[in-house]
Amino acid sequence: MAAPLGIALVGGGIFMKEQHVPAALACPLVSVKAVWSRSLKSAEGTAKLLVDAGTPVDVYSGDSGLEKSYDSLLKREDITGLILALPIMDQPSYIEKALAAGKHVLAEKPIAKDLDTAIKLIGYSKEVSIETQATLAIAENFRFMKGWAYAAEEIEKLGRVTGFVVRHNSMMQTNNKYYNTPWRTKPEHQGGFLLDGGVHYTAGIRKLLGEDHAIANVIALTSLITSHLPPKDTINAILQTKSGAVGSYIHSTGTTMQAYDFHVACEHGYVKATPDKVVTVRGLGADAKSEEKIFEKSSGVKEEVQAWAEALISGKPHPEQTPELALGDLELLEKMLTSGDEDGTRQKLEYQ
Amino acid sequence: MAAPLGIALVGGGIFMKEQHVPAALACPLVSVKAVWSRSLKSAEGTAKLLVDAGTPVDVYSGDSGLEKSYDSLLKREDITGLILALPIMDQPSYIEKALAAGKHVLAEKPIAKDLDTAIKLIGYSKEVSIETQATLAIAENFRFMKGWAYAAEEIEKLGRVTGFVVRHNSMMQTNNKYYNTPWRTKPEHQGGFLLDGGVHYTAGIRKLLGEDHAIANVIALTSLITSHLPPKDTINAILQTKSGAVGSYIHSTGTTMQAYDFHVACEHGYVKATPDKVVTVRGLGADAKSEEKIFEKSSGVKEEVQAWAEALISGKPHPEQTPELALGDLELLEKMLTSGDEDGTRQKLEYQ
Numbered sequence: 001m002a003a004p005l006g007i008a009l010v011g012g013g014i015f016m017k018e019q020h021v022p023a024a025l026a027c028p029l030v031s032v033k034a035v036w037s038r039s040l041k042s043a044e045g046t047a048k049l050l051v052d053a054g055t056p057v058d059v060y061s062g063d064s065g066l067e068k069s070y071d072s073l074l075k076r077e078d079i080t081g082l083i084l085a086l087p088i089m090d091q092p093s094y095i096e097k098a099l100a101a102g103k104h105v106l107a108e109k110p111i112a113k114d115l116d117t118a119i120k121l122i123g124y125s126k127e128v129s130i131e132t133q134a135t136l137a138i139a140e141n142f143r144f145m146k147g148w149a150y151a152a153e154e155i156e157k158l159g160r161v162t163g164f165v166v167r168h169n170s171m172m173q174t175n176n177k178y179y180n181t182p183w184r185t186k187p188e189h190q191g192g193f194l195l196d197g198g199v200h201y202t203a204g205i206r207k208l209l210g211e212d213h214a215i216a217n218v219i220a221l222t223s224l225i226t227s228h229l230p231p232k233d234t235i236n237a238i239l240q241t242k243s244g245a246v247g248s249y250i251h252s253t254g255t256t257m258q259a260y261d262f263h264v265a266c267e268h269g270y271v272k273a274t275p276d277k278v279v280t281v282r283g284l285g286a287d288a289k290s291e292e293k294i295f296e297k298s299s300g301v302k303e304e305v306q307a308w309a310e311a312l313i314s315g316k317p318h319p320e321q322t323p324e325l326a327l328g329d330l331e332l333l334e335k336m337l338t339s340g341d342e343d344g345t346r347q348k349l350e351y352q
Numbered sequence: 353m354a355a356p357l358g359i360a361l362v363g364g365g366i367f368m369k370e371q372h373v374p375a376a377l378a379c380p381l382v383s384v385k386a387v388w389s390r391s392l393k394s395a396e397g398t399a400k401l402l403v404d405a406g407t408p409v410d411v412y413s414g415d416s417g418l419e420k421s422y423d424s425l426l427k428r429e430d431i432t433g434l435i436l437a438l439p440i441m442d443q444p445s446y447i448e449k450a451l452a453a454g455k456h457v458l459a460e461k462p463i464a465k466d467l468d469t470a471i472k473l474i475g476y477s478k479e480v481s482i483e484t485q486a487t488l489a490i491a492e493n494f495r496f497m498k499g500w501a502y503a504a505e506e507i508e509k510l511g512r513v514t515g516f517v518v519r520h521n522s523m524m525q526t527n528n529k530y531y532n533t534p535w536r537t538k539p540e541h542q543g544g545f546l547l548d549g550g551v552h553y554t555a556g557i558r559k560l561l562g563e564d565h566a567i568a569n570v571i572a573l574t575s576l577i578t579s580h581l582p583p584k585d586t587i588n589a590i591l592q593t594k595s596g597a598v599g600s601y602i603h604s605t606g607t608t609m610q611a612y613d614f615h616v617a618c619e620h621g622y623v624k625a626t627p628d629k630v631v632t633v634r635g636l637g638a639d640a641k642s643e644e645k646i647f648e649k650s651s652g653v654k655e656e657v658q659a660w661a662e663a664l665i666s667g668k669p670h671p672e673q674t675p676e677l678a679l680g681d682l683e684l685l686e687k688m689l690t691s692g693d694e695d696g697t698r699q700k701l702e703y704q
Contacts, residue, residue: 169517221598257515263609265607268608270608270609285523
């Protein structure tokens with residue numbers, strides 16, 4: 001077996017510490033060589049987790065001088081790729097630098113704060129990869145949760161999609177650890193948590209519907225219910241697929257309501273999907289037969305890191321990690337926000 | 353105690369036989385003197401139920417000649433009022449004749465097939481009642497189901513309404529008894545079952561939200577999923593209240609999905625309401641307290657007939673049976689259908 005790929009972890013936030021560190025440690029195909037974060041304190045926090053697990057790493061940070069800078073990290077020849085989880089606004093410039101330095105990147109979703117930035121980033125990555133061979137993958141862990149994949153297969157078996165309802169209602173309280181990330185408390189990215197968490201759900205419904213029922217256009221109203229969640233915390237949208245099916249997308253991070261429903265109706269039954277539990281209902285009324293399948297709880301991050309490493313080794317990008325797919329997730333979200341900004345005007349989608 | 357009010361039952365359909373006959377028999381304030389239906393056969397069917405219960409009645413019908421005609425029924429001085437349940441398209445002309453003859457009317461919802469017809473009917477009823485003193489009440493049994501009233505009180509206690517979701521998904525199958533009413537199989541009224549059943553749900557959400565959060569405007573897409581349910585069987589809508597709250601309204605009579613959710617979110621919690629069960633959730637997240645209240649199953653028809661009779665005796669129309677309220681239910685439905693016909697254009701509401 002070849003030596004594991006040397007990688008670095010870029011970013012020292014909650015998701016990096018709680019998800020990517022264990023995922024990298026669990027993946028036999030990679031070996032973490034270094035960490036970088038904007039502050040030394042945060043980088044050391046990430047490093048400690050690795051050291052405690054028996055993986056000594058070099059510590060780089062934005063406040064450690066030139067020798068331990070991001071540029072310096074990117075010069076290391078023993079590092080093949082980066083797992084990058086930075087604030088949404090910062091990611092593109094760090095990704096571009098890494099690709100230019102010839103490092104493969106697995107960057108946290110969303111691909112960027114908006115479509116324009118994402119399209120420029122994809123263009124740059126294509127261009128620079130001709131020279132450096134470095135590849136860009138976008139991490140969307142919901143695509144690696146087993147429930148979605150199983151549910152998508154079940155939907156496929158039930159005939160034409162005839163309608164759907166996506167509903168995620170919750171309250172992002174001020175004592176939530178994610179809320180208390182400075183860039184999230186005062187978001188500069190559109191939609192705030194609606195984008196941050198929301199791309200998971202656009203990815204989820206896109207996965208369930210599949211390409212034949214890709215979303216063609218959206219109408220939405222957006223609102224701010226809870227004052228600590230600017231600029232908006234709620235989307236009520238109507239989505240129409242290119243095949244003509246109509247569905248509703250309801251997402252609020254600022255409501256007292258609690259709901260987590262992904263329902264897709266087909267000609268011969270329907271599927272209720274969550275990452276961990278999928279219910280397939282075949283038939284109608286009294287004759288309907290319901291089948292429930294439970295999956296082990298998983299954030300999907302271990303699976304996505306493993307998939308990324310396998311893709312690097314095989315030289316074939318993983319189809320669930322392409323920037324184009326992440327662009328589609330972002331577009332669906334952004335067009336709902338845009339429709340809301342324009343008081344419910346219909347928005348066409350191009351990247352589905 | 354005064355003698356019971358003499359009434360007639362007009363219409364011999366399923367709802368008349370299964371609901372209004374038992375309701376009239378159960379109400380000590382009324383005494384059924386006669387029945388009328390378009391066909392003698394149907395009228396005799398209704399009459400038999402009454403006779404079997406010890407209430408002999410005279411039988412009138414559209415095919416029994418002048419002496420046993422509707423006009424002839426309306427001339428009877430021992431009949432004070434009519435309970436009328438006819439096809440949606442037919443009701444207004446029968447209502448007008450009855451009011452002109454000085455008979456009080458309790459007419460099944462919806463008030464008419466469309467707003468124009470309803471507004472003309474209300475205008476006529478106001479005019480003619482100056483002469484004849486006859487009153488028009490519209491029967492919306494959902495307003496007399498205990499769950500809605502209790503849920504509305506709970507919502508009131510939870511502070512400002514911040515959002516809501518109405519969802520009623522089911523399949524009207526071709527073997528359903530209501531489907532096999534000729535005027536429903538080939539509907540001439542807008543929306544088909546979306547109007548017929550749907551006014552119950554517009555009444556339901558209007559009851560829950562109350563006047564302070566009346567719906568101000570709607571955006572909707574409508575579709576026909578199942579070919580036996582023309583003209584449309586599905587609404588996906590976004591509703592905005594005059595207070596600024598936004599909600600989703602999802603109604604399909606032609607989907608394999610099953611759902612019956614009325615959720616109203618407020619500042620301090622939310623309410624999940626159905627006619628028979630209401631769950632109030634106070635507070636947020638781990639601190640939330642949930643309280644469930646179950647009500648005896650009831651269609652509300654007995655209660656509405658009793659309320660109508662009491663209103664006739666007191667001379668004060670029941671506030672839950674006014675034509676204006678029924679106009680509001682119809683308007684909300686019609687504007688969603690119109691928005692759908694116009695591909696999602698925003699529709700303002702005037703009668704809420």
